[in-house]
Amino acid sequence: MNAAVEIDVKSEAEAFLIAEARLLDAGRFDEWLALFAEDGFYWVPAAPGQSDPLNHLSILYEDKSVLGMRVRRLGHPRVYSAQPAPRTAHLVGNVTAAPGAGPGVDCEVRSTVMMAEYRPGQAADRRLWAGQQTHKLRRTPEGWRIVLKRVDLIDCDAVHGILAVPI
Amino acid sequence: MPDSIAPDSLRRLVLPDRVHRSLYTDPAIFDLEMTRIFGRCWLFLAHESQIRAPGDFVRARLGREDVIVVRARDGRIRALVNRCTHRGAQVCQAERGNTAGFACPYHAWTFGLDGALNSVPHRQSLPPDFDLKDPRLALAAVPRVESYRGFVFGSLAPGGESLVEHLGPIAAVIDNVVDRAPDGEIEQAGGIARQEYRGNWKLHHENANDTLHPGFVHESSVSAARGDPRDYAAPAYDGHQTHTQMLSNGFGVREWQSLSLTGFPAGHSYMGGFYRGGVLSPDRDDPVWREYRARLVARHGEEKTARVLGEDRFNNLLYPNVSINAQYQQIRIVTPLAVDRTRVTAFCFRLKGAPEALFHRAVRFLTNLSSPASMILSDDIEIFERVQGGLANPEPEWLDQSRGLGADRTEAGGRTVSAGLSELPHRAQYAAWLRYMTAAA
Secondary structure, eight states: OOOOHHHHHHHHHHHHHHHHHHHHHHTTTTHHHHEEEEEEEEEEETTTTTTOOSSSOOEEEHHHHHHHHHHHHHHHHTTTGSSSOEEEEEEEEEEEEEEOSTTTTEEEEEEEEEEEEOOSSSEEEEEEEEHHHHHEEEEEEEEEEEEEEEEETTTTTSBBBOSOOOO | OOGGGGGOOOOOOOOTTEEEEEEHHOOHHHHHHHHHHHTTTTTEEEEEGGHHHHEEEEEEETTEEEEEEOOOOOEEEEEEEESSSOOOOOOOOEEEEOOEEEEOOTTTTTTTOOOOEEEOOOOGGGGTTTTTTGGGGGGBBBBBBEEEEEEEEESSSSSOOOHHHHGGGGHHHHHHHTTTTSSOEEEEEEEEEEEEEOOOHHHHHHHTTTTHHHHTTTTHHHHHTSSSSSSSSSOOTTHHHHHHHGGGGGHHHHHHHSSEEEEETTTOOOESSTTTGSSSSOOOHHHHHHHHHHHHHHOHHHHHHHHHHHHEEEEEETTEEEEETTTTTTEEEEEETTTEEEEEEEEEEETSSSHHHHHHHHHHHHHHHHSSTTTTTHHHHHHHHHHHHHSSSSSEEEEOOOOOTOOOOEEEGOEEESSSSSOOHHHHHHHHHHHHHHSOO
């Protein structure tokens, strides 16, 4: 791959991550879900460097069908843990893109993500979630689709309160 | 002083049909709970599989104490208070590991696995009568540590009823989870989930066997699961488990009423008949389950296997700090941190000798129920925090727990039993609470 193409892919990937972050911040979870490939997974490990989602618990490990239930739930009028709805601001940076390594993966994008979260109401929580994320992407006629989104939180194995919305 | 709360004052706060808000909000009552309940009762500390070899240790909390549960060279399990007897620094930072002893980072006092003070630097500057063998210089040890089929409990009371006496018939859930292992042994595996909520510890226990809340609190997950096509091709990692865990809170009033609730004088309780409905049953007609069942039959024979797998008790609360689910090999430890702050620690067990895929189901159950992103527990925790917020109001003073009152049946040994839609477990917990809190020192 020549340098110009690399820069092109990197800026395309960066634009994708920013668009994804904006959907999450806007609470447009249906549209966010649609970014996943039909065989896509969303994984937030619960241990640093976790290699295995089957033999160790995760904060989240969901394929598109289970993630679909999560998104539907967030649209329910009585989803108490997300009411009032958390407000979030994602910041994505330190983006690098490399050609995809696995089958059906065209591009692997690594970045750092921070999500500031404010939960209005009596809890009035202000929290900061941060970590490294990896997006394995597939190029389709409809645009990039997520084959795997993995978020490695720096405090993935810490004591947490409720995490009501996707990071 | 906490002990200045007179027994008669406490008795005025707990009535059969209601309890006073100060049980959830008064720091003086919390202090007394730490002395009279968490300072005396048998509390779950660890599982023996976490400390198999000499030198293996795991941290735990025993009431107010930060303790190190450790297996000494003689194989005996001790629980040592994590505080150097010199200037008070913690001698252990790791959550678990293996060590030859405990060295204080501050002035290098070193302690053995039995807690004995082994060495101090520069002996000549200490008084001549300074004696390493002085028991006051050893790491403080929890006076009683006992194990029931691999489950290690500790009590800060030097005497009193034995662990087996305290557990009584609720020990059946420990038997059941161990008996489910084809090799007769279980081990903690798959990581540990920890969450904290801003509410009193008792809110967790009341909720565990509260049959009326799921239809309301978990409505959003039931509804999301029902909206799912039942026949979608569930990926192997999940096998519809998330779906069924969410659906399991969707019983109607008649189904909840058909369950039974059992409470014990020690404060323990469980829900019976939950799996009969088949919604959450681990007993699936698939190759993994058939293979598992065959291995269990090889160990126990058909009759006992049917009995072990047919055990239908859900959310077994071992008062005051642990809840066990045998069917999915889950354990949840409830640790009070302050009157309005509680930690929930959860993990699962591997049934030794069972197919690996069965363990994956336990891990999946743990992720679904006990992760911070759980679509079930998160709503419970949200409600605990709203209750704590509501109880900050000085008025009204009372919380009602009268559902089913008058229909509780008392059976042999003092256990109380009722149909599902009842606040019997609340009443059993508070009857025990009052007895512990008013017992003489």
